[in-house]
Amino acid sequence: MEIIHGTTDFQLNTNTAVAMGKFDGIHIGHRKLLESILDKKKSGLKACIFTFDPAPSVLFGLSDGRELSTREEKRILFEKMGVDILVEFPMTRETAAIPAEDFVREYLSKRVGARYIAAGEDVSFGSRGAGNAALLQHLKEKLGYELSIIKKVCVEGAEVSSTRIRSLIEAGDVETAAKLLGSSYTVSGVVSDGRKLGRTIGFPTANIYPGADKLMPRKGVYLSKVRIWDKDKAQIKEYAAISNVGCKPTVSEEPVMGVETFLYDFEDNIYGQVIEVELLAFHRPETRFESVEALKCQLQMDIFAGRQWHNTTKNM
Numbered sequence: 001m002e003i004i005h006g007t008t009d010f011q012l013n014t015n016t017a018v019a020m021g022k023f024d025g026i027h028i029g030h031r032k033l034l035e036s037i038l039d040k041k042k043s044g045l046k047a048c049i050f051t052f053d054p055a056p057s058v059l060f061g062l063s064d065g066r067e068l069s070t071r072e073e074k075r076i077l078f079e080k081m082g083v084d085i086l087v088e089f090p091m092t093r094e095t096a097a098i099p100a101e102d103f104v105r106e107y108l109s110k111r112v113g114a115r116y117i118a119a120g121e122d123v124s125f126g127s128r129g130a131g132n133a134a135l136l137q138h139l140k141e142k143l144g145y146e147l148s149i150i151k152k153v154c155v156e157g158a159e160v161s162s163t164r165i166r167s168l169i170e171a172g173d174v175e176t177a178a179k180l181l182g183s184s185y186t187v188s189g190v191v192s193d194g195r196k197l198g199r200t201i202g203f204p205t206a207n208i209y210p211g212a213d214k215l216m217p218r219k220g221v222y223l224s225k226v227r228i229w230d231k232d233k234a235q236i237k238e239y240a241a242i243s244n245v246g247c248k249p250t251v252s253e254e255p256v257m258g259v260e261t262f263l264y265d266f267e268d269n270i271y272g273q274v275i276e277v278e279l280l281a282f283h284r285p286e287t288r289f290e291s292v293e294a295l296k297c298q299l300q301m302d303i304f305a306g307r308q309w310h311n312t313t314k315n316m
Contacts, residue, residue: 001079005053005088008095010111012085016048017041017116018108020123022055024162025068026077028182029120029153036118036148038082045115046084050108053088056129059096066215068165068181073188087112100126100135109143116146123149155180172218172282184225184278187214187245187259193271203299206270208277209258216257217279219246219286221302223309226263227276239263242306243277246286262299264307281309 004010017040019033026034037047053071057063069077071088078086089095089107098106103126108114117136125131133149140147153160160180168177169185178184189208206226210216224243227236243261259277283302289295 001075001083002085003075003088004086006090008090008107010087012046012048012111012113014046015044015113015115016085017043017045018048018050018112018114018118020050020108020117020119020125022162023049023051023069023074024055025165025181026074027153027160027162027165027180028155029150029160031182032150032153033118033120034078034081034083036150037116040116041082041084047082048085048087048112048114049078049083050087050089050112052091054091056091056096059091059093065213067213068162068169068185068215070211070214073186097127100131101139102126103131104136104139105143109139109145114143114145116148118148118150121149121151166215169215169217172220172222174217174222174279175281178280184280185217186276186278187216188274188276189259191270191273191275192258203262203296203303204267205260205262206275207258207260208275209256217245218282219257220244221283221286222279223281223283223306224261225278225280226261227278228270229274239266240307240310241277242283242302243279244286245279262303264303264310280313 017037019037021030021033023030041047051074054065055063055067058065075086108117117140119133119136121133123131123133123136136147136149158164165177165180168174168180174185187208187210189210192207192209222243222245224241226239226241228239229236241261241263243259245257245259247257248260261275261277283305287298289298
C-alpha cells in the first residue's frame with residue numbers, strides 16, 4: 001500500500017476510487033465506504049483512502065487527540081483490506097482554510113484522480129466545514145466522477161458513530177463496542193522488558209504501553225485474545241488470555257495506563273515483539289489489594305474464570 005503523509009505536494013498518476021473521512025475506529029459504517037471503493041477495483045480503479053492527519057477536531061482543540069485507532073493501526077487494517085493508496089492529508093490552519101470547492105477540484109479530482117467518490121452523508125471538509133454531500137453532488141458531472149453517499153448505519157435503534165463507540169469503550173462495554181466496530185477493540189504495542197513482578201508470583205505477563213494517542217478503556221480486567229507477530233511479521237499466532245488495563249495499583253501505581261496480559265499455557269520470551277490484544281469482555285474492575293499474596297489469590301480465580309469463559313465461547 002502506498003502511503004502519502006505530511007505533504008500537500010503530491011500527484012497520483014492513476015484513476016482512483018476514493019473513500020473520504022476521518023475513519024476513527026473504522027466501524028461498520030466506515031466499512032461500507034471501504035467495501036464500496038474496493039468493489040471498484042474490478043473496474044480498474046485504484047482503491048484510495050483520503051483522510052486527515054491530525055483530525056480536524058484535534059487541530060481546533062475540540063478533542064484530546066486520543067483515538068479509537070492510531071495511525072499505525074489504521075494503516076495495518078487498510079492494507080489488510082486491500083486498499084492501494086492511503087492519503088493522510090496534513091490538517092493545518094492553512095489547509096483547513098482551503099475553500100471546499102477548490103479542495104474537491106485540486107485535491108480529490110486533480111491530484112488524487114478520483115473517478116469515484118464514496119462519503120458519509122455527514123461528510124464535512126473545506127473552509128468552515130462548508131464542503132458536504134450536496135457540494136460533491138453538485139460537482140460530480142463537471143469533474144467527471146461517480147458519487148455514492150453512504151447512509152448512516154443503525155444498531156439497536158441508534159446510529160453507529162465514533163462518539164458512541166468511545167463512550168462504550170470508556171465504560172468498559174467492549175462487547176457492545178465490538179458490534180459497532182465489526183470486530184473487537186484492540187490495543188497494540190511492543191512488549192516491555194519491565195520489572196517482571198508477575199513472573200516472581202507465578203504469573204508472567206506481557207506488558208505494553210500504548211501511546212498517548214490511543215483511547216484506553218475503563219480500568220479493569222478483561223478476557224482477551226492475543227496476536228503475536230514473528231520478528232519478520234510473516235506469521236501471526238493467536239492465544240487465549242486475560243488482561244489488566246490500568247496502572248497496577250497493588251504493586252506500583254504506574255503513572256501511565258498499560259495493558260498487562262497473561263497468556264494461558266505460554267512460556268516463550270516475547271520481549272521486544274509487537275503484540276495485539278483484543279479485549280473481548282469486561283471481567284472486573286481494577287482493584288488495589290492489601291498484599292501481593294491477596295493479589296495472587298485473585299489472579300488464580302481470574303485465570304480459572306477466564307479459562308472457563310474461553311472454553312465456552314466461540315471467540316477462540
